[in-house]
Amino acid sequence: MRRSNRAVLLSKIYLDGPLSRHELTQLTSLSPASVSTLVAEFLEEGLVEEAGSVESDGGRPRVLLRVAPSFGHVIGVDVGETRVTVELFDMSMAALAKADYPIEPNQLEPRVTVEHILEGITAVCAQAGVDESTVLGVGVAFPGVVDSGEDGLVHAQHLGWADGVPIGTMLRAGTRIPVHIDNGAKTLGQAEMWFGAGRGAQHAVIALVGSGVGAAVVADGASYRGSRSSAGEWGHTTLVYGGRRCRCGALGCLEAYVGAEGILDRYRDANGQGAPGIDEESAIGALIATADSSPTAREVLTQTVGYLGAGIATLINLFNPERIVLGGWAGTALGGRWLPEIRSAAAEHALKLPFAQTTITLCELGPDAVALGAATLPVARLLADGGLRPAAVAQSALVRGPRVRRS
Known part of the structure; x- marks a missing residue:
């Protein structure tokens, strides 16, 4: 329940902020006491920061809150049919670094694609002087049908990947950063729904x-x-x-x-x-x-x-x-x-x-909207987990252990 409440509050701050505590109480089903307690946790964790204030009706100015841009970093990858683009963002989705890898027509091979993505992750972190340990996740957008299973199978008949390529498994073998995979149109859609038209x-x-x-x-x-x-x-x-x-x-x-x-x-x-x-x-x-x-x-x-x-x-x-x-x-x-x-x-x-x-x-977000949308995949995971970093979520799952079905 606590994580669920954190998720509701954090999502509202991220997607609709900056917002005051008073506005958060009005916009969620949480009580003023719960909002204050959770906001205090977010501030202590460095997840949320103050972003100015606004006048209130007859009282003290209300402090506005936003997700702290420096809390972590995310990477978005647009696997196009002529290039692989890798971009690094902070939590405000400000672009910090970019790497492009041109591809010859009809030469989008799975192994080469994975190599470009992994090389790009290292390159953008180096460009921005960012330690990979601060990267919350990598979102990768592909042109094709992306199976929602754990292996991250990508089916792309026009690329010769009709039987499905386990891109998720291949990428996770090469990086310790959490990997999220989706179709490019869907990542574009999420970017435009969150930030654009x-x-x-x-x-x-x-x-x-x-x-x-x-x-x-x-x-x-x-x-x-x-x-x-x-x-x-x-x-x-x-x-x-x-x-x-x-x-x-x-x-x-x-x-x-x-x-x-x-x-x-x-x-x-x-x-x-x-x-x-x-x-x-x-x-x-x-x-x-x-x-x-x-x-x-x-x-x-x-x-x-x-x-x-x-x-x-x-x-x-x-x-x-x-x-x-x-x-x-x-x-x-x-x-x-x-x-x-x-x-x-x-x-x-x-x-x-x-x-x-x-x-x-x-659309309003320009030619890099697919990569931006891909970068929202790890952000969405963070919001759903109530602001817990991936390592903390994994540790929490280990502590809880498997669920036992009771008859």
Whole structure:
């Protein structure tokens, strides 16, 4: 019960702070005495710190509280299809260091990926002068279906990982820092829900459009994950029956039309040669830059906007969200130029009432949002554990021992 109360209070301070003790009492089901006692514990542990004060109605100024940025560090890893990005953050999610490891197209091998991640952990800690013992955890975001089991199996058919690769086990063999693994769209979704364009919404879909396409679905304020965490594979819903072959092997998937690789393939088919650029991001940027001068680029991108709007309409009809947030590097690039047209295309394909109840907006956290979201995975674990460090949680479990089922 005590840990549960700590978790409730700490989560409120972290996600909605800075807050005063009086506000915490009003926003939680805890009594003023419980709030005061727990806040005193947090202050003594260095978990929470004072962050100024505000005037009260006729009394002394109320002291505001926030989670102390220096309490610990977290690392977020974005395993993309062209690079592995590793970033170090403090508890306020201020970025302290970053390491990038480019990957050749179609060369995302499990062993090499794990080596990049482990090397990146060491590199960012060294850059920031941070001892690895202060790192509360590493969150890793992958492009594929991430099984919620202990082994951290990653299933990614387009990478040749269809049978599942035990990435969690492989990483834990190389570091003593706790490792948390999730799908990239879901980490983007958590970042936008905590700090960005999804903040305050109870029903939302955060759509990621990059090399691949995915979505994070939030219902009643909680992430909808399905029975084994694979919910949200929006990119592999069928857009065109018998259409273009997707990287997953199926025909007509949405990803084959609005994912970066699908866009560039369609341009190559129409133009006879590919868009200029050293990688997908620069090629998509070049394509967008020539949309006004190149009839072929304009036609391909106009079709892409229509396909994307139709895909968003499917999300609206299925989930009736109050908000859809379009993110991912390609989604941000397309939405930054054609968001009104994407909205219009969605309106053409969605039911009228659900569409009227939905706002469609761009993500706010920029191109590193997936890594930032990955870094929230160990933060979420800390909040759920009431602020206990991972070692303390493990020790507590050993002291309690296994639960005995009584008949």
